[in-house]
Amino acid sequence: MADQATASSVAGFDAVRAPASEAWGPRPRRALSRRNIIIYGTLTVVALYYLLPLYVMIVTSLKGMPEIRMGNIFSPPMEITFEPWVKAWATACTGLNCEGLSRGFWNSVRITVPSVIISILIASVNGYALANWRFRGADIFFTILIVGAFIPYQVMIYPIVIILREMGLYGTLTGLVMVHTIFGMPILTLLFRNYFASVPEELFKAARVDGAGFWAIYFKIMLPMSLPIFVVAVILQITGIWNDFLFGVVYTKPDVYPMTVQLNNIVNSVQGVKEYNVNMAATLLTGLVPLIVYFISGKLFVRGIAAGAVKG
Amino acid sequence: MSSVIVRDVSLNFGAVEVLRSLNLDVAEGEFIVLLGPSGCGKSTLLNCIAGLLDVSQGQIFIKGKNVTWEEPKDRGIGMVFQSYALYPQMTVEGNLSFGLKNAGLPRDEIAKRVARASEILQIQPLLQRKPAALSGGQRQRVAIGRALVRDVDVFLFDEPLSNLDAKLRSELRVEIKRLHQKLANTMIYVTHDQIEALTLADRIAVMKGGVIQQLDGPQAIYNRPVNRFVAGFIGSPGMNFLEGQVSRDGAPGFLVGDLRIPLDRYEFSVANAAGAASLGIRPEHVALDEAGAAMPFSLETVVEIVEPMGSDTLVWTTLGGHNFTFRAPSERTLRLRERVTIGFDPARASLFDAGTDMRL
Amino acid sequence: MADTRNGRPSQVFRNINSKVASIPMVLTASVVFVGGTIWTVVHSFTNSKLLPRLNFVGLDQYERLWGANKWLISIENLFIYGVFSLIFSLVIGFVLAALLDQKIRFEDTFRTIFLYPFALSFIVTGLVWQWILNPDFGVQAVVRGLGWESFAFDPLYDQDIVIYGILIAGLWQGTGLVMCLMLAGLRGIDEDIWKASRVDGIPMWKTYLFIVIPMMRPVFVTTLVIIASGIVRVYDLVVAQTSGGPGIASEVPAKYVYDAMFLSQNLGQGFAASTMMLVTVLIVIVPWAYLEFGRRRHRG
Numbered sequence: 001m002a003d004q005a006t007a008s009s010v011a012g013f014d015a016v017r018a019p020a021s022e023a024w025g026p027r028p029r030r031a032l033s034r035r036n037i038i039i040y041g042t043l044t045v046v047a048l049y050y051l052l053p054l055y056v057m058i059v060t061s062l063k064g065m066p067e068i069r070m071g072n073i074f075s076p077p078m079e080i081t082f083e084p085w086v087k088a089w090a091t092a093c094t095g096l097n098c099e100g101l102s103r104g105f106w107n108s109v110r111i112t113v114p115s116v117i118i119s120i121l122i123a124s125v126n127g128y129a130l131a132n133w134r135f136r137g138a139d140i141f142f143t144i145l146i147v148g149a150f151i152p153y154q155v156m157i158y159p160i161v162i163i164l165r166e167m168g169l170y171g172t173l174t175g176l177v178m179v180h181t182i183f184g185m186p187i188l189t190l191l192f193r194n195y196f197a198s199v200p201e202e203l204f205k206a207a208r209v210d211g212a213g214f215w216a217i218y219f220k221i222m223l224p225m226s227l228p229i230f231v232v233a234v235i236l237q238i239t240g241i242w243n244d245f246l247f248g249v250v251y252t253k254p255d256v257y258p259m260t261v262q263l264n265n266i267v268n269s270v271q272g273v274k275e276y277n278v279n280m281a282a283t284l285l286t287g288l289v290p291l292i293v294y295f296i297s298g299k300l301f302v303r304g305i306a307a308g309a310v311k312g
Numbered sequence: 313m314s315s316v317i318v319r320d321v322s323l324n325f326g327a328v329e330v331l332r333s334l335n336l337d338v339a340e341g342e343f344i345v346l347l348g349p350s351g352c353g354k355s356t357l358l359n360c361i362a363g364l365l366d367v368s369q370g371q372i373f374i375k376g377k378n379v380t381w382e383e384p385k386d387r388g389i390g391m392v393f394q395s396y397a398l399y400p401q402m403t404v405e406g407n408l409s410f411g412l413k414n415a416g417l418p419r420d421e422i423a424k425r426v427a428r429a430s431e432i433l434q435i436q437p438l439l440q441r442k443p444a445a446l447s448g449g450q451r452q453r454v455a456i457g458r459a460l461v462r463d464v465d466v467f468l469f470d471e472p473l474s475n476l477d478a479k480l481r482s483e484l485r486v487e488i489k490r491l492h493q494k495l496a497n498t499m500i501y502v503t504h505d506q507i508e509a510l511t512l513a514d515r516i517a518v519m520k521g522g523v524i525q526q527l528d529g530p531q532a533i534y535n536r537p538v539n540r541f542v543a544g545f546i547g548s549p550g551m552n553f554l555e556g557q558v559s560r561d562g563a564p565g566f567l568v569g570d571l572r573i574p575l576d577r578y579e580f581s582v583a584n585a586a587g588a589a590s591l592g593i594r595p596e597h598v599a600l601d602e603a604g605a606a607m608p609f610s611l612e613t614v615v616e617i618v619e620p621m622g623s624d625t626l627v628w629t630t631l632g633g634h635n636f637t638f639r640a641p642s643e644r645t646l647r648l649r650e651r652v653t654i655g656f657d658p659a660r661a662s663l664f665d666a667g668t669d670m671r672l
Numbered sequence: 673m674a675d676t677r678n679g680r681p682s683q684v685f686r687n688i689n690s691k692v693a694s695i696p697m698v699l700t701a702s703v704v705f706v707g708g709t710i711w712t713v714v715h716s717f718t719n720s721k722l723l724p725r726l727n728f729v730g731l732d733q734y735e736r737l738w739g740a741n742k743w744l745i746s747i748e749n750l751f752i753y754g755v756f757s758l759i760f761s762l763v764i765g766f767v768l769a770a771l772l773d774q775k776i777r778f779e780d781t782f783r784t785i786f787l788y789p790f791a792l793s794f795i796v797t798g799l800v801w802q803w804i805l806n807p808d809f810g811v812q813a814v815v816r817g818l819g820w821e822s823f824a825f826d827p828l829y830d831q832d833i834v835i836y837g838i839l840i841a842g843l844w845q846g847t848g849l850v851m852c853l854m855l856a857g858l859r860g861i862d863e864d865i866w867k868a869s870r871v872d873g874i875p876m877w878k879t880y881l882f883i884v885i886p887m888m889r890p891v892f893v894t895t896l897v898i899i900a901s902g903i904v905r906v907y908d909l910v911v912a913q914t915s916g917g918p919g920i921a922s923e924v925p926a927k928y929v930y931d932a933m934f935l936s937q938n939l940g941q942g943f944a945a946s947t948m949m950l951v952t953v954l955i956v957i958v959p960w961a962y963l964e965f966g967r968r969r970h971r972g
Contacts, residue, residue, distance in 0.1 A: 039776060
């Protein structure tokens with residue numbers, strides 16, 4: 001018996017040709033099997049296609065203009081220079097001023113941080129109320145909220161302009177923060193509601209028996225155990241708000257333009273020679289914040305999307 | 313002639329040894345049950361026999377053919393899963409015929425096989441329904457039917473009744489036994505439920521930690537368990553265990569607390585065994601009152617807890633410092649703190665070495 | 673305190689905390705979403721120019737809208753972009769998900785690579801692809817430099833195919849999300865189904881086609897709805913990549929609305945156009961919602 005085993009394991013190296021009666025142990029698998037080639041090959045090719053733009057962005061932003069004019073966007077820089085980056089940040093021209101992206105960056109920060117905080121606070125309380133303290137009519141409003149998430153923003157843009165103008169907030173950062181909060185509510189409320197609904201009811205009932213009320217339960221019980229969902233919500237909102245363009249361009253004046261709007265102005269405002277390297281540096285800078293959030297958060301990001309996508 | 317042979321099969325997942333050098337010979341037409349707690353490797357072994365998992369070492373033969381490298385479809389097996397795994401978007405008829413159509417069988421042959429299977433399993437009226445419209449028991453029958461139409465010699469069952477409620481479980485259990493009697497195919501059946509094992513099997517392979525602890529008929533497993541694990545696993549309520557010493561001054565005896573249980577009638581597997589050991593005796597082998605007093609070993613004890621179960625009563629007491637249970641007929645009313653005589657025949661007991669847990 | 677979980681009707685002052693806390697949601701839902709939408713739709717029947725006026729002119733705006741070349745081109749572009757987006761992102765997304773589901777190594781790495789474009793703004797995406805498709809320095813130039821002198825690939829300057837250039841960029845950004853959703857759906861398939869089909873001898877492609885995909889219908893529907901609602905809104909991408917050009921060849925409805933409202937001082941047109949966008953969305957959403965929730969009520 002042992003001899004047969006040894007003989008088979010020696011034959012195992014080209015076991016594909018050994019007769020079936022000698023079969024022993026695991027099925028012989030060539031690392032380069034057809035299946036593996038198809039799978040890994042396809043995935044690698046597609047991955048390259050996906051990575052290409054990032055590569056081009058980086059490479060272009062590190063070249064000097066003469067090198068770019070020579071021609072190949074895919075070739076790595078012969079001489080690395082960070083000048084385009086400096087220019088993009090500090091001195092690029094947007095058609096109205098030449099102060100680079102830095103102002104846009106800080107505007108975006110000043111827009112994103114309050115929007116994220118406020119929208120998440122409101123939506124989490126809303127979600128908690130919907131999950132645990134339903135009252136008559138609550139479901140109707142919630143449905144409207146969700147349906148509202150599908151309505152194209154264009155339909156609601158102008159009424160909001162009017163409202164903001166009446167409140168004196170049109171064109172200010174505060175106004176934009178309000179807009180982001182409003183439009184962030186549907187998905188976030190859904191997210192939180194689903195999460196709090198999945199908390200075992202016994203926990204809630206025990207707290208009620210202990211005499212705790214609405215806010216007490218929220219702060220002492222629900223908040224502490226919902227850190228994961230808060231992280232997901234933060235990721236979703238940071239990405240969504242930072243990357244927004246439409247609201248930025250409608251509800252702000254030039255001195256409070258977010259980074260995305262400034263970026264578009266820098267690149268697409270036709271003024272003489274196009275400095276492609278500066279453009280790419282600017283593009284990269286704008287995409288940097290959400291990209292970093294994405295790479296750090298990894299799996300949580302995926303969960304956030306899946307949660308946002310699952311309706312009802 | 314052996315129907316299925318498992319030879320020196322081992323399976324490692326990374327560093328974890330899930331199956332260790334297993335050997336199993338299943339005779340033709342035999343109903344063999346792989347029994348054990350979760351994680352013992354029984355489902356893994358079944359999947360290896362089916363060809364769904366690669367073995368790390370060893371070989372598998374089905375009907376004399378070495379199938380170690382064959383795909384499941386070429387092994388001459390049919391399989392029934394715990395979750396039925398019926399194709400949800402197809403009708404029952406579709407489920408039964410999909411595999412056959414794919415194999416290119418002619419239409420009348422497929423129709424013939426589907427008719428035969430649905431007749432045996434009594435699912436003819438369900439043929440046009442979809443799985444979602446079937447009850448649990450019906451779904452399981454369709455799952456069995458899907459294996460039946462493959463016209464194979466060996467059926468593999470992976471905990472098929474675990475998803476059903478208790479009543480359905482006992483009904484379908486009988487049906488499976490009837491099926492085996494009618495078809496006489498080889499059947500390999502995985503379960504963690506010892507009742508299923510005892511009632512269905514020709515032989516049971518009790519498994520733990522990737523090793524077959526005992527391979528025997530149900531009676532042998534019940535009466536002469538080969539180690540303490542098997543003894544404790546089979547039987548409900550479980551076997552009583554008394555920790556003590558086997559002494560050999562004079563006649564052999566078992567000392568526990570201040571009791572001495574004579575072992576002269578006990579059939580030792582290990583000659584001249586002595587020392588620390590456990591004595592196991594099943595609650596159902598203990599007799600009461602006159603029958604108890606007539607036993608080779610009897611004593612008076614105090615009733616502590618009474619659990620009436622309808623068919624009989626489970627009584628708890630203390631023996632030699634250990635919890636001890638025995639069964640009493642339901643007509644015999646027992647009161648708390650009543651003194652009652654119980655006794656048993658040590659020949660029906662099982663002795664296990666305290667260190668190795670093996671049968672003495 | 674009474675049982676609040678079963679939703680029994682309560683008087684106004686019961687559950688006051690919850691109601692107060694829900695004021696933002698209630699306000700938003702009613703004022704902004706419902707109120708705003710109705711306001712816009714109503715005003716689409718007026719002849720507002722620079723400022724909104726309640727001067728009703730019937731279907732005048734709509735007639736003008738459907739007579740405007742710019743609008744017709746936007747609708748056509750949206751249609752092409754929408755159909756191809758749907759088909760390609762579903763197919764590519766599913767195929768990628770199926771490949772990733774094969775228990776391969778580096779699954780996390782691949783997923784990270786396929787999904788990172790989703791984290792970028794449409795502006796960033798549009799600008800990057802504008803650069804890549806640049807005829808003087810981008811793909812066309814590179815291929816020509818390799819020897820194929822007559823290779824022509826500058827969709828962004830060709831009126832007939834510019835929308836496809838935008839499509840490439842849009843797919844690059846959005847397919848990762850579809851892949852994630854498909855992968856989640858695939859992972860929800862009972863493993864025993866795969867085993868059963870393997871024992872039955874069904875080849876893998878047939879298992880996907882006839883068993884797995886039908887089982888994933890809800891996931892496909894959800895994904896379809898999500899993609900569709902995103903397509904109608906395509907705006908940033910066009911602004912960044914082509915600014916609607918060359919000429920007006922890559923106009924899209926969302927851009928038409930913005931341009932009318934804020935650049936050409938023609939609010940009435942903007943309202944009419946956005947109402948049309950709403951109608952389009954409703955055509956997709958309402959049947960889906962009816963099927964989804966109607967069926968659930970039927971089963972419940």
